[in-house]
Amino acid sequence: MQINLSKLDSTTILGGILGMETTMGMWLALVFGILPLLGWLLWWWNELWYVLPLQKQCCATGTKLPPGHMGIPLFGELLTFLWYFKVVRRPDDFINSKRRKYGDGVGMYRTHLFGSPSIIACFPAINKFVLQSDDLFMLEWPTVETMGTNSLVAVQGKSHARLRSYVMNAINRPDALRRIALLVQPGMTAAFRSWAQKGKVRGYDEAKKVTFENIGKLFASFEPGPLLDTMGQLFVGLINGVRANPIDIPGTAYHYALQCRKKLEAIFRVELEKKKNRNGIETTNDLMDGLMKIKDDEGNKLREEEVIDNIISLVAAGYESTSLASTWAIYYLAKFPDVLKKLWEENIAVSKNKKGDFITSEDVSKLKYTNKVVEETIRMANVAAFFFRTATKDVEYQGLRLRLRLQFLALISFMLSAMLVAVNRILRP
Ligand code: HEM
Numbered sequence: 278m279q280i281n282l283s284k285l286d287s288t289t290i291l292g293g294i295l296g297m298e299t300t301m302g303m304w305l306a307l308v309f310g311i312l313p314l315l316g317w318l319l320w321w322w323n324e325l326w327y328v329l330p331l332q333k334q335c336c337a338t339g340t341k342l343p344p345g346h347m348g349i350p351l352f353g354e355l356l357t358f359l360w361y362f363k364v365v366r367r368p369d370d371f372i373n374s375k376r377r378k379y380g381d382g383v384g385m386y387r388t389h390l391f392g393s394p395s396i397i398a399c400f401p402a403i404n405k406f407v408l409q410s411d412d413l414f415m416l417e418w419p420t421v422e423t424m425g426t427n428s429l430v431a432v433q434g435k436s437h438a439r440l441r442s443y444v445m446n447a448i449n450r451p452d453a454l455r456r457i458a459l460l461v462q463p464g465m466t467a468a469f470r471s472w473a474q475k476g477k478v479r480g481y482d483e484a485k486k487v488t489f490e491n492i493g494k495l496f497a498s499f500e501p502g503p504l505l506d507t508m509g510q511l512f513v514g515l516i517n518g519v520r521a522n523p524i525d526i527p528g529t530a531y532h533y534a535l536q537c538r539k540k541l542e543a544i545f546r547v548e549l550e551k552k553k554n555r556n557g558i559e560t561t562n563d564l565m566d567g568l569m570k571i572k573d574d575e576g577n578k579l580r581e582e583e584v585i586d587n588i589i590s591l592v593a594a595g596y597e598s599t600s601l602a603s604t605w606a607i608y609y610l611a612k613f614p615d616v617l618k619k620l621w622e623e624n625i626a627v628s629k630n631k632k633g634d635f636i637t638s639e640d641v642s643k644l645k646y647t648n649k650v651v652e653e654t655i656r657m658a659n660v661a662a663f664f665f666r667t668a669t670k671d672v673e674y675q676g677l678r679l680r681l682r683l684q685f686l687a688l689i690s691f692m693l694s695a696m697l698v699a700v701n702r703i704l705r706p
Pocket of ligand 1: 416429430441444448590591592594595596598599602655660661664665
């Protein structure tokens with residue numbers, strides 16, 4: 278019995294030692310073999326998947342792809358992008374890190390963003406080339422579900438041109454500007470007075486509030502009140518998801534944006550019904566009314582869902598850009614009191630002559646210094662941080678040994694003054 282037991286003991290001990298060795302061996306293989314391999318694959322997967330096939334073609338034709346890295350599967354470089362944009366809040370450093378890593382001269386970098394292989398261009402000359410080559414680069418957003426599949430940013434060709442020309446006329450022609458100038462001033466002056474009374478305000482919140490009130494009135498005749506406040510919050514949710522990775526699961530910005538969009542659709546649908554059923558007496562004359570009236574070459578009006586998609590996307594585009602530009606104007610004017618003083622003097626001189634009346638759009642166009650302040654604010658702050666184009670075919674840029682054949686081209690134009698690099702420093706063949 279004793280012998281048996283000791284025999285059993287030694288077998289058990291031997292088995293235990295062998296088992297431990299096997300487990301340790303497995304751990305060692307995992308730590309030193311499989312994990313690094315998985316890490317390597319994760320890091321290079323997108324490069325192997327997207328770039329390798331193109332590089333073979335490039336070798337055959339003597340061209341080169343822009344330098345860069347395609348990031349990890351599914352996300353690409355989105356996490357790094359969000360780190361700079363959302364966490365450290367220094368968007369320029371995203372580009373600066375690429376400039377440090379791959380050199381200044383190229384001005385274009387390959388990457389993978391918003392679910393697509395992309396090229397980032399951050400060089401005025403390249404941006405100009407892309408913007409002026411409609412035949413080579415098509416306006417295409419990575420996802421259009423948030424803005425609407427029938428919206429101006431989603432449709433192409435004649436439909437796009439028709440909507441674009443309507444919007445330009447509705448907000449940019451002299452008669453439109455005259456009407457806008459008179460319509461926004463009561464709200465603006467009331468807001469400025471309330472800021473002065475409060476003594477201390479949060480510029481961004483106030484600029485957003487007053488902008489949304491103006492946009493609500495101009496675009497769809499909404500008056501300030503609880504409904505407009507709710508819509509303001511829904512639009513913030515929508516806008517936050519417009520450039521998010523299109524992952525539609527609870528908790529993502531994209532999912533939340535789609536939910537906000539559904540609620541906005543319901544609000545605008547009610548408004549549309551009201552507008553359709555209005556008798557002649559209480560008619561309105563806003564951007565949404567105009568959308569309901571425009572016709573194509575065959576005399577067809579926009580369908581209801583087209584009107585709704587377009588009014589939502591126009592409010593979103595107008596709201597985000599104008600409230601950000603106003604916030605930056607407040608910021609820069611606070612930072613440069615000498616500019617504020619000159620601006621003040623020019624405006625006071627004009628309003629003195631008005632004897633209490635509001636100024637007109639003609640007066641606004643005569644405010645030379647004020648207009649320069651607006652232009653400079655938009656240049657410095659760069660409200661539209663980036664825009665999208667898709668290369669429709671292989672493109673060689675000015676004889677450079679660069680061939681773009683990625684499906685998607687994202688352009689990021691940050692503070693252009695900072696990004697200016699002499700064109701002749703770009704790699705030449
Ligand atoms: C400070 C004010 C604004 C700035 C800086 C600005 C900037 C821009 C930029 C850079 C684009 C080009 C995007 C591209 O080509 O991909 C754009 C397009 C557009 N913007 Fe604005 N914007 C401003 C105000 C507005 C307003 C008030 C509206 C209101 C309707 C608006 C509606 C649009 C629309 C609909 C497009 C798309 C045009 C198209 O697809 O052809 N924007 N904006």
